Amino acid sequence: MENNIQKIKIAEFISRLEFGGAESMLLNYTTHFKNPNQFDFHIITQDINDINCIRQFEDAGYTVHIVTHKRKSIAKNVCEIYKILKKEKFDIVHSHMTLTNFYVLFLAKLLGVSVRISHGHSALREEGVKEKIAYPVLKFLNRIVSNIWIACGENAGVFLYGKKAVDHHKVYMMKNAIDLKRFQRNEVIRHNIRTQYGIGEEICIGHVGRFCTPKNHMFVLDIFRAIKDLQPDAKFLLVGDGELHDSIHDKVKKLKLEESVIFTGNIKNTNEIYQAIDVFILPSLYEGLPVVSIEAQAAEISCLISENVDHRCAITENVHFLSIEKSAEIWAKEILDYSRQPIKTSVFDEMTKAGYNIEVEACKLEELYKRKVYQLKQGD
Incomplete structure (x- = not known):
């Protein structure tokens, strides 16, 4: 042939x-x-x-x-x-x-x-x-x-x-x-990225996605605010950019989260950013099977994902689903709970077998x- x-x-x-x-x-x-x-x-x-x-x-x-x-x-x-x-x-x-x-x-x-x-x-x-x-x-x-x-x-x-x-x-x-090897857990990269963005030992919640309506960023920020009320030293990483850039930045100011939310913009080293995150969230309005959900699992971090996302994205035990009909306060409590639970490591073979x-x-x-x-x- x-x-x-x-x-x-x-x-x-x-x-x-x-x-x-x-x-x-x-x-x-x-x-x-x-x-x-x-x-x-x-x-x-x-x-x-x-x-x-x-x-x-x-x-x-x-x-x-x-x-x-x-x-x-x-x-x-x-x-x-x-x-x-x-x-x-x-x-x-x-x-x-x-x-x-x-x-x-x-x-x-x-x-x-x-x-x-x-x-x-x-x-x-x-x-x-x-x-x-x-x-x-x-x-x-x-x-x-x-x-x-x-x-x-x-x-x-x-x-x-x-x-x-x-x-x-x-x-x-x-x-x-994805290239699973690039996302594998690495404590050196974690330290370097957290240092780069001014994150110490405090909890860091992350979201990766284009700034567009389906990604539900306004609710993401409401969740951040609720977490901040429960854990004042928490940090939040927003990776990406898009057409809702201005409205998202405006809401961050309205919620008084300027000192806590870190905007990375569009970056090439997303694989390294995951290393700095303790819990990844994806409260999307709707999704097929998002790449970011696979990347986060490859990085061996806990994930809390909208019920509206295809549940087949849950390749490992580190994924949990929650309805976006639930309040930001409920999301915040679930996120903090998962941040304290042990995660499953060594997921390479499992994700390879699943076709990723x-x-x-x-x-x-x-x-x-x-x-x-x-x-x-x-x-x-």
């Missing part, structure tokens, strides 16, 4: 390039391919990116294409994407935009791209009238223009492709695998790309 497939040209579509989420997962996978020289990777993204993240992809060998955001002009967005696809003549188009995968895959189909991958990274809520009308249509369009279906977890797969498709194994589960070791899982995606290009070009 390898003799028939030389440079496989792949377009990866991501809504934005920041540090985390789908872009982090993609970089993890493709930088661990055994034969990266057999691939020509391009990434196509909208014009709302972190320049440092763009550089990170370029350093990894990607060609980065930036197009007009849909919110600015749908016509320009579609036209620019069409021109890129027509010029580059990709073998594979792999879209990571969940519900909006359909339109780039439709353009790819028009231009004769043989492998069109729809990838679901989250399970969204269908609460409003608009969502209940629009989501089923978008899901249907995704299914008919793609010929490979991928999801990060079962909830995300059921949301985008339906339970029947998941149950009949028509959806390839591409877990949010990138050195093992990246090979599967690499082979999928090769196999599908070969099969579909042969008319299989």
Whole structure:
């Protein structure tokens, strides 16, 4: 097969390039391919990116294409994407935009791209009238223009492709695998990071995620305030950035947490940041199977996660779930309780067996790309 497939040209579509989420997962996978020289990777993204993240992809060998955001002009967005696809003549188009995968895959189909991958990274809520009308249509369009279906977890797969498709194994589960060795517990790194951010022996609660509505940062800050009332010397690490930057900073001031909340911004050494954290929290409004939940477990820290997150993220005994309908005060008490309990260590083998070791899982995606290009070009 390898003799028939030389440079496989792949377009990866991501809504934005920041540090985390789908872009982090993609970089993890493709930088661990055994034969990266057999691939020509391009990434196509909208014009709302972190320049440092763009550089990170370029350093990894990607060609980065930036197009007009849909919110600015749908016509320009579609036209620019069409021109890129027509010029580059990709073998594979792999879209990571969940519900909006359909339109780039439709353009790819028009231009004769043989492998069109729809990838679901989250399970969204269908609460409003608009969502209940629009989501089923978008899901249907995704299914008919793609010929490979991928999801990060079962909830995300059921949301985008339906339970029947998941149950009949028509959806390839591409877990949010990571480089487990980089996250293993390290007391030297813990000391260095805590010193860097001015954290002594006091408890440190952490959250990692883009500053956006689904991550529920306002509730995160309410929890921080409740913890502070119970344990005045507590510190809080907020890792990430995003569109809610200003409102989150404003709330920190309103709650008088300026001296306790540490903003790291978007950083590359997230694996080291986990070492400084005693309890990781993720009170999200909704999630598929978040990478950060896997990273936190690999770092061997206690995790308190929203009931709305796919429970399959609990690979180890260090994960606990709690409803976001519960008050911030209840969350605070649970967090402090877990901070005092022993944690399970030596989780490497357990997480590898569960499919979260990138050195093992990246090979599967690499082979999928090769196999599908070969099969579909042969008319299989």
